[in-house]
Amino acid sequence: MTAVLRRLRSRRATPEAETEAAAATVLQLAVLLQAGVAPARAWEHLAGVGDSAAARVVTATAHDMPLPAAIAAVGSDAWREVAVAYQVASTVGAPLAACLRGLATALSDAQEAADDVRVALAEPAGTARLMGWLPLLAVALGAALGFDTFGTLFGSPLGIACLAAGGILIVVAQRWTARLVRSASDAAGVPGLEAELVAIALSGGVSIDRALAVVADAGALRTPGRQNAAPAPHDDVASVLSLSRSAGVPAVELLRACAAHARHRARVDGRLRAAKLSSRLLVPLGVCTLPAFLLLGVAPMLLGVMSTMSLSL
Template sequence: MRRRTARAAPSADEAASTVLRLAVLLQAGLAPARAWAVAADSGDRVAGRIHAAFQDGDALSAAIARQGGAWTSVGAAWTIATTVGAPLADSLRSIAAALRDAQETSDDIRVTLAEPAGTARLLTWLPLAAIALGAALGFDTFATLVTEPLGLACLAAGGLLLVVAHRWTSALVRKAQPEPGIPGLAAELFAIALSGGASIERARSLVAAAGAPDADSSIDEVLLLSQSAGVPAVELLKATAALARHRARVDGRVRAARLSSRLLLPLGACTLPAFLLLGVAPMLLGVMSTMSFSL
């Protein structure tokens, strides 16, 4: 009986480590099923699940892809390589390098985004901190906000601005996040298919059947260049994949840099006005109320 349990998909870096070990085992002469068994015996939990599924009667490619996350790409590479007879160890090394580059790109972008995103989240609490500051200075700002008509208006407007600032900031941060998937994956899979002797049309159909993204214009340009110049397309495709990952990293850094300036928009349009409405205005209303009472 197959056991299916809810679990988090392994990261691309974890998948890359397992795949590299498998490539070494395969290059040493082990059969694919035996390589998975050795990897499972070494304590690799993902390899253990895949080997168990294979023993239950699943195809290795299906068992690999079912692990989810980065393993979907590994399953696609495995399927294509075994279908066309491409060198499996070399194919796994290529996909492992792609996975590791993609993980490093994602980590790099996430670290770059951490500071502006954290600062934006901190600043959203500024108007609420203003209420506590007013109380520390001796003003009953909270009572003014909930009892005075003008205070209620300030509370409603300030609360609305806080909600808008939060959603606006969250949308900007989400937009700056790296795109899902592995940049250059289609080019890597094309290279695997062609290294096994498949024609361009068959490689295109195999990549599509594996669930990879469709070939973009850069791949079509490489294939056309290869045909017109009479040179193998495999290395050109690998270079195209590496360039796609490099561009993804650069684009991520640019988006992170732009985020720092774009976060000033919700700060100036919403957060600072909310600070005035929830912090400064109640203190002024309190002073005016005290002066009117004295008169």
């Protein structure tokens, strides 16, 4: 069993795959809990059918680790968010099965939004990376046309200068492109998660102030060993809670609607970032890639022709 768990830990999964797997496991867990299975026993059932995350949780709890801490110890960001939600629901006595169903939906929606952004970014990012290596193709093309491109680049001071400048420009273009793609695809955490967590806390029947305090305390599972500041809800959450107080209506459904809107907004924002990326990638292409093409492809040809003409004279 220990050897199996070690092999499971050694496998590296992408963050997208981990989030998708976490959503599936949480949904299965919610179904088991709704059927009346005890939480500890539900984790054991999932581990028994080969769920690697559940196996880690069962192993950790067998060594007297609290269940929320064991969930957070699985390691990925998605599981740390699950641990926070589990801690909040357990603290206030909220219906755990319903809370986990809502969390599984939130994780699935966030993953779908990230997938949409990744698909939209694939074409412009791939094209930009391919164009970034175009200067090296120019070197081979010059040699294929009969020019002594390599001899010029490595055998003359001007050629060496062109080679150094072109190489630097290629590296800068690649890093610049990677940074633009990364900034367009970055999406921290699960959108609307704070609203979901406060809704979970309020569904246990506690006051708003108590719910915010419980959510803040449970947030330590995201960054173990770090003390949390006083509860300070996000502007959207604070606005919803203020509306609930002034209108005298329960805040749970308002908060869940706010969370759903946050996930929708994150999906739209991601698509807009992907659409803007195509035009932004033209900047490193014009500033770095094209000059590198001239330095590594055109300049050696001209230098070779000039050298041949000077020798003939």
